[in-house]
Amino acid sequence: AQSVTQPDIHITVSEGASLELRCNYSYGATPYLFWYVQSPGQGLQLLLKYFSGDTLVQGIKGFEAEFKRSQSSFNLRKPSVHWSDAAEYFCAVGVPGGGNKLTFGTGTQLKVEL
Amino acid sequence: NAGVMQNPRHLVRRRGQEARLRCSPMKGHSHVYWYRQLPEEGLKFMVYLQKENIIDESGMPKERFSAEFPKEGPSILRIQQVVRGDSAAYFCASSPPGGTANSYNEQFFGPGTRLTVL
Numbered sequence: 001a002q003s004v005t006q007p008d009i010h011i012t013v014s015e016g017a018s019l020e021l022r023c024n025y026s027y028g029a030t031p032y033l034f035w036y037v038q039s040p041g042q043g044l045q046l047l048l049k050y051f052s053g054d055t056l057v058q059g060i061k062g063f064e065a066e067f068k069r070s071q072s073s074f075n076l077r078k079p080s081v082h083w084s085d086a087a088e089y090f091c092a093v094g095v096p097g098g099g100n101k102l103t104f105g106t107g108t109q110l111k112v113e114l
Numbered sequence: 115n116a117g118v119m120q121n122p123r124h125l126v127r128r129r130g131q132e133a134r135l136r137c138s139p140m141k142g143h144s145h146v147y148w149y150r151q152l153p154e155e156g157l158k159f160m161v162y163l164q165k166e167n168i169i170d171e172s173g174m175p176k177e178r179f180s181a182e183f184p185k186e187g188p189s190i191l192r193i194q195q196v197v198r199g200d201s202a203a204y205f206c207a208s209s210p211p212g213g214t215a216n217s218y219n220e221q222f223f224g225p226g227t228r229l230t231v232l
Contacts, residue, residue, distance in 0.1 A: 006156075032218050036223075041225070042225055043118070043226055045223075046220065051218065090157070094218050096218070099170050100162060100218060100219060101147065101159040101170060102147075104156035104157045104158070105156050106155055
C-alpha cells in the first residue's frame, strides 16, 4: 500500500524568508501527488497537483512543488513567505486506478514569525 | 456556486449515543468521500460513495460506522454507540462525475464536522 511521509511536524520561518516543506512517498509507480493547506477550523484547500509531465508544478498563492522520481519526493516551496501562510500543510497521494481516494501525510504545521 | 457543505460543524455526544454527520456535495458533483482526522494526524480515507452506491468502504471501521448517499439529499455518515476514540474531525469531499479507472477527479473538501464524545 502507498504511504506518505512528512518528516517535519513543525516549521518556523520568518516572514519574507523562503520555505521548503518535505514530502516523500512510497509507491511502486508514479502516483498522483497533491499539496493541501488547512487553516485553523477550516477544510482543506488544494494548492497544487502533479499527474504527469513537467516535474515543476506551479500552484496558487505563489507555491510550487517539484516531483523527483529518483528521490520519491514532492517538496513544496515558496520563495517568500507571508504571515498569512501560517497553516498546516498536507501532502497526499492518489493511486492511478485506485478509485480516487487519497492517502495523506501527517502534516507540517507552519508558523511564520513577523 | 456553493462549496461542499457539512453540518453540524461541531457535534457533542455522550458515550453510547448516535452521531449523524451530513454532507452536501458541490452542485453537479455525484461522488462523495469521507475522511477522518484524529488529533495530531493526517486525514484517513473512510469511504467513497456515488449516488445510491458504496464504491469503496475499505477505510470504514467494521462496526458501528455506516454511510449512505441517497438519490435525494445529503450524504450521511452515521456512528452508532459512539466511544471517546471516535472524537475527531470528519471531512467530506466531493468530485464531479466522469473520469476513468486511470484518471483522477479533483476532490473539493468541506469545512469538516468536529465530533466530541464525552
